[in-house]
Amino acid sequence: MKYQVKTSEEVQDALDTGKAVVALESTIFSNLGLPSPSNEEALNRCFSAVRKAGAVPALTAVLDGDLCAGVNPDAQERILESTTKVAARDLSTSVAKKLSVGATTVSASLVIASALGIEVFATGGIGGVHRGADVTGDISADLLAISNHPVLVVSAGAKSFLDLPKTLECLETLSVPVLGWQTDFFPAFYLRSSGLSVSSRLDNVTDVAIVHRTRTNLGQGGTLLGVPIPIDAEIDPSVVATALEAGLAEVERLSLKGPEITPVVLASISKATGGQSIPANLALAENNATVAAQVAVALLSV
Ligand code: PSU
Numbered sequence: 225m226k227y228q229v230k231t232s233e234e235v236q237d238a239l240d241t242g243k244a245v246v247a248l249e250s251t252i253f254s255n256l257g258l259p260s261p262s263n264e265e266a267l268n269r270c271f272s273a274v275r276k277a278g279a280v281p282a283l284t285a286v287l288d289g290d291l292c293a294g295v296n297p298d299a300q301e302r303i304l305e306s307t308t309k310v311a312a313r314d315l316s317t318s319v320a321k322k323l324s325v326g327a328t329t330v331s332a333s334l335v336i337a338s339a340l341g342i343e344v345f346a347t348g349g350i351g352g353v354h355r356g357a358d359v360t361g362d363i364s365a366d367l368l369a370i371s372n373h374p375v376l377v378v379s380a381g382a383k384s385f386l387d388l389p390k391t392l393e394c395l396e397t398l399s400v401p402v403l404g405w406q407t408d409f410f411p412a413f414y415l416r417s418s419g420l421s422v423s424s425r426l427d428n429v430t431d432v433a434i435v436h437r438t439r440t441n442l443g444q445g446g447t448l449l450g451v452p453i454p455i456d457a458e459i460d461p462s463v464v465a466t467a468l469e470a471g472l473a474e475v476e477r478l479s480l481k482g483p484e485i486t487p488v489v490l491a492s493i494s495k496a497t498g499g500q501s502i503p504a505n506l507a508l509a510e511n512n513a514t515v516a517a518q519v520a521v522a523l524l525s526v
């Protein structure tokens with residue numbers, strides 16, 4: 225038996241005819257990532273952004289035991305309502321157990337994308353090293369997946385409540401270039417800058433495409449491109465700081481661990497920012513989808 229990822233007609237046609245394709249994860253579009261109806265709006269805006277820039281979106285997910293890239297509209301509905309998070313290590317068991325519907329994380333999406341030769345992936349924020357990881361050991365599988373799979377990952381930094389200096393250290397250890405899109409600093413999700421330096425600043429899509437093409441030609445793994453949230457969507461840094469504090473205090477109060485943490489922190493941040501965090505999240509995801517599609521198009525000619 226040779227395992228094959230299931231593709232939609234549109235994605236298969238794009239792959240067969242050498243069109244630009246951008247893979248997208250499904251956890252951010254499920255209720256694990258965004259509340260309804262913002263999750264559906266995020267999905268529609270990301271899809272439109274990818275198409276407008278001349279590429280085909282390939283949403284990854286688990287559906288009826290199949291690992292999918294590209295899904296039809298009624299399946300999209302099921303993904304929006306999914307509450308099962310599927311990371312890279314869960315893919316094979318999802319197949320064996322015929323999981324009905326699973327929302328893929330960044331790590332799972334990179335496995336699916338690279339199995340099909342899709343070279344570009346867009347998301348909001350990647351997972352990384354959690355605060356207190358020296359005690360809990362909680363480091364997202366996303367980091368290792370970026371290192372292992374030859375896919376360019378476009379994100380607005382990492383999840384807002386992680387330990388960013390340690391996340392960047394880990395990426396350095398894993399030999400992942402951390403590129404800044406028209407910036408010298410690693411973005412911090414709701415904020416345009418974390419104040420931490422990227423390994424290299426790049427100002428145009430051709431240079432990004434050359435970096436990634438060189439890596440894939442050398443048999444190295446993926447590349448991370450940090451794209452700052454659009455200026456008009458950025459949240460006031462002091463509001464973000466207070467919101468993060470409130471979110472992390474809630475985690476402590478409820479003694480949450482592992483996967484339970486993200487939904488609670490995100491809900492708490494939304495409350496503490498007076499609902500500002502949701503439109504910010506949508507704006508940055510859409511912007512990342514645009515840049516990712518532009519790089520995917522540039523990769524066709526380098
Ligand atoms: N960033 C967010 N919200 C999220 C995620 C990232 O702001 O829900 C999701 C992504 O799917 C990412 C995953 O791949 O969380 C990482 O989860 P973990 O830390 O459990 O590896």
Ligand code: MN
Nearest residue numbers: 362363364482
């Ligand atoms: Mn984790």
